[in-house]
Every structure is written in C-alpha cells, then in structure tokens.
Amino acid sequence: MNLHSEDIIFLGQDYARELAALEEQCFAFPWSEKEFRLALSRKNFLVLGLIRSRELMGYLSFYHVQDQVEILNLAVHPQARGRGSAGRLLSFLMDYCSREKVSLVFLEVRPSNRSAVSLYQRFGFQRAGRRPGYYPDTGEDALVYQLELVRKET
Numbered sequence: 430m431n432l433h434s435e436d437i438i439f440l441g442q443d444y445a446r447e448l449a450a451l452e453e454q455c456f457a458f459p460w461s462e463k464e465f466r467l468a469l470s471r472k473n474f475l476v477l478g479l480i481r482s483r484e485l486m487g488y489l490s491f492y493h494v495q496d497q498v499e500i501l502n503l504a505v506h507p508q509a510r511g512r513g514s515a516g517r518l519l520s521f522l523m524d525y526c527s528r529e530k531v532s533l534v535f536l537e538v539r540p541s542n543r544s545a546v547s548l549y550q551r552f553g554f555q556r557a558g559r560r561p562g563y564y565p566d567t568g569e570d571a572l573v574y575q576l577e578l579v580r581k582e583t
C-alpha cells in the first residue's frame with residue numbers, strides 16, 4: 430500500500446489492539462482489545478477497517494448471519510470526521526451485501542446522534558422501531574433502522 434493511500438479492508442485479530450485504541454477515542458464504553466480478539470474469532474463477526482497512511486482511521490463492525498447483516502458499530506477517528514469516511518465504509522458494506530445476497534441490514538442508533546442518523550437515512554435506511562431506555566449510560570431510547578435489499582437471482 431502507498432504510504433499516503435487510503436484503503437478499506439477486512440480486519441483480523443492482529444488489529445484488535447488498534448481497534449480498542451480507536452474505540453477509546455470514540456465511545457464512553459469502549460470494547461477492550463480482549464473483547465475484539467474474542468469477537469473476531471467468531472466467523473459471523475466481521476470488521477471493515479479504513480486505513481490511511483497505515484493507520485486505522487475508522488471501522489465498521491457487523492454480524493452477518495444467513496441473509497441478514499446487523500451493524501454493531503461504526504466509528505471514525507475524531508480528527509478524521511466530516512470527510513465522508515463513514516460513508517465510504519458504509520458503501521463498502523453495501524457492495525459486500527450485494528455480493529453476498531444479503532436481503533436485510535439493520536442497526537440501532539441514538540436519536541441524538543445526528544450525523545449517524547443522517548448518514549443511514551442517506552443510504553436509504555428507514556425507521557423500523559424504537560427500543561425504550563436502551564442505552565444504560567443516558568437511558569436514551571434506541572432507534573432501530575433497517576434497509577431491505579432486493580436480491581438479484583443469478
């Protein structure tokens with residue numbers, strides 16, 4: 430990879446430490462390196478990493494079970510936000526879903542997270558429900574968003 434290039438790749442357990450470090454910059458209750466290592470040992474848990482100048486600048490983690498994908502987390506380094514990185518990670522996921530014939534993608538998001546809600550809406554996600562008091566730190570509800578994808582039969 431060119432020193433200043435940007436790439437999106439699937440991350441393995443060798444990225445657990447960097448994922449935990451990025452997570453600490455982005456969330457009040459970050460996953461630890463150990464938690465990432467354990468999760469990445471499971472075949473249905475996948476993580477896309479945005480690598481810029483050899484550094485992990487963002488990631489998107491998801492479960493893929495049969496024809497459904499659940500987005501668990503999406504995070505971009507605070508200094509790299511507002512430049513479309515999250516959008517590129519989501520576009521990569523959409524291409525993956527198309528290749529893998531995924532028919533439903535869903536996620537939970539805080540209503541106060543305007544940038545994330547706006548991003549998901551731009552990709553066509555629609556409100557599918559609300560989970561009252563879902564987030565233990567603030568007691569905030571979670572909004573459930575989902576995107577139904579049309580499966581092309583080959």
Ligand SMILES: CC(C)(COP(=O)(O)OP(=O)(O)OC[C@H]1O[C@@H](n2cnc3c(N)ncnc32)[C@H](O)[C@@H]1OP(=O)(O)O)[C@@H](O)C(=O)NCCC(=O)NCCS
Nearest residue numbers: 503504505510511512513514515516543544545547548551
């Ligand atoms: C949410 C997050 C991943 C977005 O990353 P990003 O790389 O800055 O996102 P992008 O540059 O691709 O922009 C995404 C959208 O947010 C909008 N946006 C950016 N900052 C915003 C703000 N402060 N308020 C409202 N919208 C904002 C952008 O205009 C863009 O909207 P569009 O898709 O309608 O054009 C990032 O802010 C983050 O890591 N937050 C902390 C972790 C988190 O909350 N993750 C979401 C869990 S569901």
